[in-house]
Amino acid sequence: MPTFDFDLFVIGGGSGGVRAARMAAQRGARVALAECAELGGTCVNVGCIPKKLYSYAASYADAFTESEGYGWQFDSPPRFDWNVLKANRAKEIRRLNGIYRSLLEGAGVTLIQGWAQLADAHTVQVGDRRCTARHLLIATGGMPFVPEVAGREHVVVSDAMFDLDPFPKRLLVVGGGYIACELASIFNGLGAKVTQLQRTAHLLNGFDEDVRQFLAKEMGRVGIDIRFNCEIDMITRLDSGLCALLSRGQRVESDAILYATGRVPNTQGLGLEAAGVELDERGGVVVDKHYRSSVPSIYAVGDVSTRQQLTPVALAEAMAVVDALFGAGPRTLDYEFTPTAVFTHPNIGTCGFTEAEARAKFGKLDIFSSEFKALRHTLSGSGERTFMKLIVERKTDRVVGLHMVGPEAGEIVQGFAVAMRAGATKQVFDRTIGIHPTVAEEFVTMREPMPG
Known part of the structure; x- marks a missing residue:
């Protein structure tokens, strides 16, 4: 048996890479992680976290205006300071970077700063340092794509x-x-x-x-x-x-x-082709249901591979790899009812199938939808409206699609995603007591399907 420096070498310190490295190390594996930038990847540094913080900042503009309908008065208009927001965001991101580092070091992961390249199926070169590992995990995420346009x-x-x-x-x-x-x-x-x-x-x-x-x-x-x-x-x-x-x-x-x-998988310059790793037409690593690439010792999770580009999905895939290599054995993930949110104003929350997808897969459906002005805006003066939609497979009565556009849609849909994962039917929704007065109760009070 060949001797390796590490049991697992992770390339990429984003959500999936950090989770895999930390959990594998906690299970006794010898683990190294290479990252050329700040720990946390896109999500922490230039994605989910700063985006949500800025979304909160933007929502205050409406809140100030809407508060007047509830009796609040201001001696002068509120003033927004872009530089203060940037500085406070940067401080918070640095704090999160530190937490990621502490978690990895506390688990015993060897951190290597620099750009990693594969030399072969078991060897990684990071600057002047050359390491071998029994298993390699590619978790380098994605990067923004800009088409060719003059200027x-x-x-x-x-x-x-x-x-x-x-x-x-x-x-x-x-x-x-x-x-x-x-x-x-x-x-x-x-x-x-x-x-x-x-x-x-x-x-x-x-x-x-x-x-x-x-x-x-x-x-x-x-x-x-x-x-x-x-x-x-x-x-x-x-x-x-x-x-x-x-x-x-x-x-x-x-x-x-x-x-x-759009974004494309971040695979350029990693030496994947030289190591024999198959890439798809977008440059993503082609993996099987256990996230193994065309090279048996090399795995890939998250946006760098070929499935859903969501941080929680990368975390789940990372755990599946760790379980397969250092746990109870291989397992597969079910992507069918993955909830997601879009932090527009108003927010979108969604879980399951779209109406078009559901019709193609299940045939006959019952569609329930509602559009209304939330109680909050009866005094706020805002014209914002909320939209909700349930898609029910008629044969089984199972709720196969749930969609919302409105305030805190992501928070609301997360809870319903648990019910949908458990196979909740429309009858279960109907028998559930709503919390009044809330926007969310509309999902359990829609009784009449749309005609046709």
Whole structure:
């Protein structure tokens, strides 16, 4: 039997990589982790965490205005300080970086700073250091993708949005996915004039059609200028900022242009091809149901592979790998009822199938939906509305899709996701007592399916 320096070598210190390294070490494995940047990966440093913090910041603008309907008065208008938000966010991220380091060191993981490359199926080179391991785990995540467009050197990607200097009074967002919609909502809430371009006729590809249409209406209601079936032909710099020439011949001037046109697996420069690891057409690592690549000693989890690009999914996949290598044995994950949220204003929460997907898979359905003004806004003066939808397989009465657009949608849908995972039927929903008065109770009080 060959002798290795480590039992597991993890490349990438994001959510999946840190979880795998820490849990494997706690089970007695000799583990090393290589990371060339700050620990925590995209989620902690330039993704989920700062995005949610900025979303909270943006929500205060509406709260200040809405509070007047409840009797609050201000001697002068509230003033937003972009630099204070950036500084406080950076402080919190540094704290989280430190927590990740402490967790790894406390578990006995060897941390190696630098860019790691595979030399072969069991060997990793990090700078001048060469290490061998019985198993290798690729957890390097994804990176923003910017298509070829004249003037692309003038644009920014989502990673840079949290430290823009100065704050963009005019922001042009290109893309219609969740990152584009979230950042459009956030910067609109913080006071920027936001224009959003989407090359197709809808936002949020892959989401339920009613959800997509409702969100677009709500985003437009608060002042975001969404233009569908529209692309940029060229970007130039002017004395007054940036100018985007659109495919329709229109011009849009802005202080910053964000391209949020998708993410691609971060596999370039890792030596995967040299080690014989098969990649798909997007550059992602092809893995089997146990996250093993085409090379038996090399595994991959999270955004770098070929499944759902969500932090909790990466964590679950990491644990599946650790269980297979250092635990009770192989197990598989079921991705069918993975809940997710989009932190637009208002939020989206969703679990299960869209209506189109459910019709294709199950056939006959019963659809329940409701649109209403929440109690909070009866005095706030806000025009914000909430949308909820249940999709029920008629044959079994099982709830196979649950969708919401409204305040705290992610918090609400998380609880219902447990019920859906357990196989809850519409009858179970109907027999559940609601908490009154709440928005969430609407999910257990919708009684009449939509006609047809």
